[in-house]
Amino acid sequence: MLAEFLQFLFSGITVGAIYALVALGFSIIYNASHVINFAQGEFVMIGGMATVFMMAGGLPLPAAMLVAVAIAVCAGLALERFAVGQSRGASVVTLIIITIGASIFLRGLASVVWDRNFHTLPSFSGDEPIRLAGATLTPQSLWVLGVTLVVAVLLFWFFTRTLMGKAMLATAHNRLAAQLVGINTRFVLMLSFGLAAALGAIGGILITPIAPTYFEGGVMLGLKGFSAAIVGGLGHGLGAIVGGLIVGIAEAMGAGYISSAYKDAFAFVLILLVLFFMPSGLFGVRGTERV
Amino acid sequence: MTMKISRRGLALGVAAAAVLGFASAGAKAETIKVGSFLAVTGPAAFLGDPEKKTLELYVEKINKDGGILGKQVELIVYDVQHVADKARTAAKRLIEQDKVDFIIGGSTTGTTMAVVPLVEKAEIPFISLGGASVIVQPVKKWVFKTPHTDRMAVEKVYTDMKKEGISKVGLIAGSGGFDKSCLKNAKDLAGPHGMDIVASETYGKGDTDMTPQLTKIKSANPQGVLFCGFGAPAVTVTKNYRQLGIAAPLYHNHGSGSKKFVQGAGKAAEGVRLPAAALLVADQLPGADPQRQPALDYQAAYRERYGEDISTFGGHALDALMLMKAAMEKAGTTDKAKVRAELETTKNFIGVDGIFNMTTEDHMGLDLASFKMVEVRNGDWKFLY
Numbered sequence: 001m002l003a004e005f006l007q008f009l010f011s012g013i014t015v016g017a018i019y020a021l022v023a024l025g026f027s028i029i030y031n032a033s034h035v036i037n038f039a040q041g042e043f044v045m046i047g048g049m050a051t052v053f054m055m056a057g058g059l060p061l062p063a064a065m066l067v068a069v070a071i072a073v074c075a076g077l078a079l080e081r082f083a084v085g086q087s088r089g090a091s092v093v094t095l096i097i098i099t100i101g102a103s104i105f106l107r108g109l110a111s112v113v114w115d116r117n118f119h120t121l122p123s124f125s126g127d128e129p130i131r132l133a134g135a136t137l138t139p140q141s142l143w144v145l146g147v148t149l150v151v152a153v154l155l156f157w158f159f160t161r162t163l164m165g166k167a168m169l170a171t172a173h174n175r176l177a178a179q180l181v182g183i184n185t186r187f188v189l190m191l192s193f194g195l196a197a198a199l200g201a202i203g204g205i206l207i208t209p210i211a212p213t214y215f216e217g218g219v220m221l222g223l224k225g226f227s228a229a230i231v232g233g234l235g236h237g238l239g240a241i242v243g244g245l246i247v248g249i250a251e252a253m254g255a256g257y258i259s260s261a262y263k264d265a266f267a268f269v270l271i272l273l274v275l276f277f278m279p280s281g282l283f284g285v286r287g288t289e290r291v
Numbered sequence: 292m293t294m295k296i297s298r299r300g301l302a303l304g305v306a307a308a309a310v311l312g313f314a315s316a317g318a319k320a321e322t323i324k325v326g327s328f329l330a331v332t333g334p335a336a337f338l339g340d341p342e343k344k345t346l347e348l349y350v351e352k353i354n355k356d357g358g359i360l361g362k363q364v365e366l367i368v369y370d371v372q373h374v375a376d377k378a379r380t381a382a383k384r385l386i387e388q389d390k391v392d393f394i395i396g397g398s399t400t401g402t403t404m405a406v407v408p409l410v411e412k413a414e415i416p417f418i419s420l421g422g423a424s425v426i427v428q429p430v431k432k433w434v435f436k437t438p439h440t441d442r443m444a445v446e447k448v449y450t451d452m453k454k455e456g457i458s459k460v461g462l463i464a465g466s467g468g469f470d471k472s473c474l475k476n477a478k479d480l481a482g483p484h485g486m487d488i489v490a491s492e493t494y495g496k497g498d499t500d501m502t503p504q505l506t507k508i509k510s511a512n513p514q515g516v517l518f519c520g521f522g523a524p525a526v527t528v529t530k531n532y533r534q535l536g537i538a539a540p541l542y543h544n545h546g547s548g549s550k551k552f553v554q555g556a557g558k559a560a561e562g563v564r565l566p567a568a569a570l571l572v573a574d575q576l577p578g579a580d581p582q583r584q585p586a587l588d589y590q591a592a593y594r595e596r597y598g599e600d601i602s603t604f605g606g607h608a609l610d611a612l613m614l615m616k617a618a619m620e621k622a623g624t625t626d627k628a629k630v631r632a633e634l635e636t637t638k639n640f641i642g643v644d645g646i647f648n649m650t651t652e653d654h655m656g657l658d659l660a661s662f663k664m665v666e667v668r669n670g671d672w673k674f675l676y
Contacts, residue, residue: 004506007535011502018499116336118523120555127558129534136534210530211499212523212555216334220497255494256503263503264495 003134008256009249010132014141014210016248017148018044021203022225023232023240024155025196031172031235032192035095039079039103041222042110043200046072048213049110051205052119061122069201075106076197080190103222111215118214121205144206151202152241159237168192172235220264227267231274233284242282246270322365323358323392323625325350325615326385328406329420330398333372337549338398341605342420343368346395348596349612359619367391371402378402379409386413392625395611397421398604401468407434416618416631418611420604423472427654435634435654437610437644439568439662441469444544445476445517447566447662449484452515455540461490461513463504463528465520473519473544489513494524502531509537521546526555533559540564545662548603553667560670566662567672568603570643575674582661586643603644610642 022040029037050068055061083098124143129136159165170178171188179185203221204213211217224247232243247267254266274281327346330339350366358364367389369381378397385391386409394410394417397403403421410417410433417434419426424440452460460481464474474491481488490511492504505528508516516539518528525547532541541563543552548567553560569576573586589609593601617640618633619625637656640647645661664675 004510007506008503011500011506015500116334117551118526118555120526120557122557127530127533129536136536138534207499211527214523217497217523220495221499252500252503255492256507260492260494260504260507263493263498 004256006133006135008252010135010137010141012249012252013245014144014248015251016228016245017144018203018207018221018244019224019228019247020241020244021148021151021199021206022221023228023244024151024237025199026226026229027235027237027240028168028192028199029196030229032168032189033084033095034092035084035099036226036234037079037193037196038096038099038222038226039106040196040200040225041218041220042103042106043072043076043197043218044204044207044221044225045110045213045215045218046075046106046197047201047204048121048208048217049114049119049204049215050201051208052121052213053114055121061124065205068205069198072197072201072204073194076193076195077190079197080193084193085186085189103219107215107218114215116215118212118217119208120212121208123209138210140206140209144210147202147206148241151199152237155237164191224267227271230271230281233281236281236283239281239283246282321362323360323362323619324365324367324389325612326382326389326391326394326396327366327368328371328378328381328385328394328396328402329368330373330402331368331370333374335373335399337602338420338604339370339372341602342398342608344597345593345605345608346612348592349609352592353612353616359616360623360625362625373399373401375401375405378405382406382409386410386415391415392627393615393619393630394418395420395608395615400426400472403436407431410434415627416615416634418614418634420607420611422469424476425472430652430654433631435614435649437607437614437642437647437655438604439545439566439644439657440655441473441544442476442480443657443659443662444566445473445480446484447659447664448517448542448544448564449480449486450659451564451566451664452486452542453484455515457515457540458485458487459489459512459514460486461492461508461511461516461539462488463492463494463501463508463516463518463520465524466493466495467520469546470520473546477517477519494528498524499527500531501528502535505531505535505537509535513539515540515542517542517544518547519544521552523555525552526559529556529563530559545603548665550600553670553672557670560667563667564675565665567665568606568644569661569663570601570603570606572663572665572672572674575672576663581641582643582645585641589643606643610644610647613642614640614647 025040047068050071051064054064054067079102083102123140125139129138167183168188171185175185228243228247229240232239250266250270251263255263329342331343350364354363371377371381394415397419400421400423403419403426419436422438424442426436462477464470490508494501543563543565545566547565548571569582570586576583590601618630622629622633635649637647637649645657647656649656665672
């Protein structure tokens with residue numbers, strides 16, 4: 001009984017950590033621009049696919065990962081520079097539709113530049129499962145959790161201890177005021193897209209040894225990450241992480257104890273419940289600091 | 292890529308229109324027109340791409356050898372992706388504008404079923420490349436198909452399980468059309484084959500971790516587990532299965548019969564059993580097996596032309612084309628009703644998918660012997676029987 005529970009929990013937090021990385025990306029861009037970037041899932045896909053193809057091109061895994069993150073960041077910056085940034089002054093809804101268009105474009109591009117097959121990466125440190133009280137955990141899951149934790153700590157440090165991070169927070173609070181005190185809000189917007197793309201790509205690289213990626217592989221991860229961001233409170237850093245874990249664990253427990261046929265529904269039911277009782281998410285109390 | 296192909300499609304369309312114009316101008320067109328609509332691009336491109344290449348390669352070969360009944364064969368292919376509406380439009384064009392003598396196509400069950408009413412009304416013989424049994428059950432007068440059905444795959448797996456002394460089965464399936472159809476067949480056929488289904492779980496589109504479902508299956512203590520699905524989830528399920536250390540043998544359906552699966556799942560794939568077309572293990576078949584030579588010939592021809600490995604999907608297109616050729620030659624004419632009648636009485640036709648024996652009740656004509664049981668060993672397919 002305990003073994004089963006642990007197994008569901010391990011599954012939930014591993015997947016939840018990936019959702020958290022995607023959710024952080026949503027939140028960062030939302031803070032800088034109030035845009036919900038529906039191309040976030042595509043950054044995840046680009047991270048995984050680019051690593052696969054860089055490795056196929058002869059690069060060792062660590063170098064391939066760095067290049068893949070760089071490619072995703074370029075895609076993120078290009079999205080801001082050539083699509084979202086071009087439409088400044090347009091309504092938020094227009095900008096959101098632009099990101100949906102961008103996501104379709106990126107998927108198409110990936111299917112042409114790379115291919116339509118699914119691809120996988122070798123696990124970073126072997127496939128021998130670790131046994132724990134009757135349940136098993138792959139070493140790759142530990143990588144996912146560890147890297148997510150490090151990323152979360154780095155982000156926290158960035159937003160509270162560096163001038164640039166504080167400038168981003170200030171822009172999130174009040175764009176006009178930030179501009180008046182000399183913050184380059186345009187640069188903040190660029191940075192937010194680059195950062196979000198990097199987070200997505202990291203998630204994509206971490207998950208590919210567990211679940212193969214393909215050109216449409218980012219769609220569902222993007223949606224789940226979005227759910228996580230909503231549950232935690234859009235625009236709230238800690239909320240994104242907690243939201244991701246909640247969605248991941250709810251899915252795993254739901255599939256394990258209730259019915260696997262409705263696995264995807266649990267995430268979306270959770271959103272409805274949260275929005276019903278706490279319209280701005282678990283952490284998104286209006287007027288508090290948003291990351 | 293899409294642009295290129297649609298342009299080529301356009302060019303074909305223009306060429307076809309030109310031929311039509313020519314024909315109506317009084318000259319007699321001395322070609323046999325074969326129309327095809329396939330998923331050349333889009334998510335089902337792994338089906339349509341080898342099918343199109345195979346048709347082009349073999350139409351060329353047939354023409355070089357003097358054509359059919361002394362007439363050259365003209366192939367018209369439209370890319371309809373995995374979209375039922377596009378398939379309908381393409382079929383209409385093939386029937387009304389291109390006035391084809393025969394239709395081969397529908398890479399998927401969905402696109403095939405969308406076209407069936409049109410073909411039945413226009414009374415044109417049609418061989419589908421779609422998988423599901425619904426295409427030929429109930430029998431439709433003008434509709435035939437070459438791929439094995441998902442039902443046969445399940446039957447083959449159950450037969451092997453019985454051999455291994457397995458009677459308690461766990462099922463895990465995705466939520467797509469193919470997955471659901473496979474799952475339904477697995478449940479329907481369990482009783483007649485003496486199987487007891489102890490657990491049945493599903494996963495969603497885009498799921499990245501199936502350990503919760505497999506944990507549930509594990510706790511039900513099945514003696515064997517059947518996976519109903521294909522593509523990326525096949526890899527994830529297999530890896531998760533090994534991670535949990537489930538001892539019962541894992542069976543896949545024929546959808547996993549691609550090298551992509553073996554490469555993706557790596558060590559986890561070792562020991563997975565599945566039913567597959569003979570093409571997959573052609574060089575391992577015993578010399579007396581009638582499918583050995585046609586399969587090896589196809590493999591060699593395809594590799595020489597395209598420099599890539601064959602897939603079982605291209606083989607379905609090859610069989611469809613050759614069945615058509617045989618039927619026309621036996622009928623001695625391209626008269627649609629006569630060709631259809633000959634197609635329906637096809638006997639002992641040795642194709643790469645197996646030996647076809649069509650009847651008025653069976654418009655596919657393959658039996659279980661045409662499916663081979665294979666196991667993954669050392670990163671390759673091992674022919675069992």
